[in-house]
Amino acid sequence: MSRSAAHLVVFACNWDGLTCIEAAAQAGLSYPASVRVVRVSCLSRVHQGLILKAFELGAAGVMLLGCKPGNCQFDVDARYIAGEYEKARMLLRLLGLGEERLVLCHMARSDGSGFVKQVATFAQEIEQMQPAVPARA
Amino acid sequence: MFDIEREISDTKIRLCLDCGKCTVVCPIAQHDSEFNPRLIVQRRLTQNSSNPQDETIWECLSCYMCVERCNYRVKFPEFIHGLRAEALAEGAQLQCTRGGALQALQHLMAREELQQDRLNWLPQDIELTEQYDTIFFVGCAPYFDIVFSDLEVNTLKGVEGALRLLNRVQVPFNILANERCCGRDLLLQGDREGFLALARVNMEEFERRGVKKIITNCPECHYTFKADYAKLPGGTAIEVAHLTEVIAPLLQSGELSLGELEKRATYHDPCTLGRCSRIFDEPRHILAAVAGLDVVEMEQSREKALCCGASPWVYCGAVNREVQEQRLAQAEAVGADILVTSCPKCQIHLRCCQKSGDGTVPRVEIQDLAYLAARSLDSGGEAID
């Protein structure tokens, strides 16, 4: 598998997280083509199982993109995601893939350029790491 | 390729006399009238293809209670594993517990190039050998303690206890820094390809390191190496021992003595260690050697022990809860302070029941056997709590 296939998966919450990606698109900003966005109703939906599944399917990095603390539509994401994020990071460390392959970003509504900056930096960091092990054939 | 004839002959399913004893003892059938091991077989054999509607195949606990009772030792659970493999091949979706985290971990661990960083917990003072002639196989405990941290389980304590006991009796061993999951849970859930991938990387590593003997604390790894790896092409001729088989004789010969613990404990036989590996006495010898420990037996024990009630990280529901509550109630009924088990998965499943119950579930403490025995060592003859 070539390195360009090393996808980044962004789990974006349907609220402030997704508005950042839409704002980036509307402003005509570009971000790496390897980014795949998965829209979820709230980051509290993204548990360790989903994060690991993304890696199992060949992702080289995963970004969790959600609302700023206090802005969650359901008032729960901070409580749930912090725990699951920590667990997933520890599991990635044990696996030897590296905890840096998972990041959590809380962004203000419609911050398109902020998102592009974050995701491009993340893509660059992943690019500099050892390639993630290729997925099973 | 799935071959039903082969499954039939491997599991001796045609010997089934339709007597129904399996259903009488099956813990799932007791709580779910829809579930019936014998009828699952019958339904599949009276038609020429798989039965995707037969959801009940996912409920079996692989507890081997039915096999224990069957006069012909028909391997119902293994036939059901075959039906699961068939269903998966036809596109069935697994209902995974913990959002599929365990399945994903197992698949990730099967990657050959993986270089895990899984020994950070290892205490400095544990003595390891240079060579790999004898290894202690840690199993998935480092992963379990993270995935299930909200249940406050500490399965690594059991591993650590096992290592301390081995050091104390000067049984030399080393640990593989990059061991993978043994793959048992994938095998039980019908993911044979996933199991084989894990077995292959493990077996290659054993071969490369010149492993001659494996000691485990996890009954699942123990049985998988002994029964399933041995059957694979190029199957390993490595000697496999469960920790209790190493420790119990040394207690009996007086080479090791344990400390004191003023508690009442009951031993929960893990299905795989008991009914599959036939290790019933050794764990009890170890408990009997702890001074002051009042050991009592639950209503169902040894060959008849009740399962901890959960399947290999799939399909866990109300019926499983009922089985777990029943087991914890049995421990409470004999007044046990501690329910001792030697399986990390039993610990997790029973803790889960205690944590998510409505508060009426018995709060008996759940401890790993090796942890309890090692802890008593430190008491220096003094009672510890």
Ligand code: SF4
């Ligand atoms: S293995 Fe256990 S749960 Fe499965 S059919 Fe047999 S008795 Fe029932």
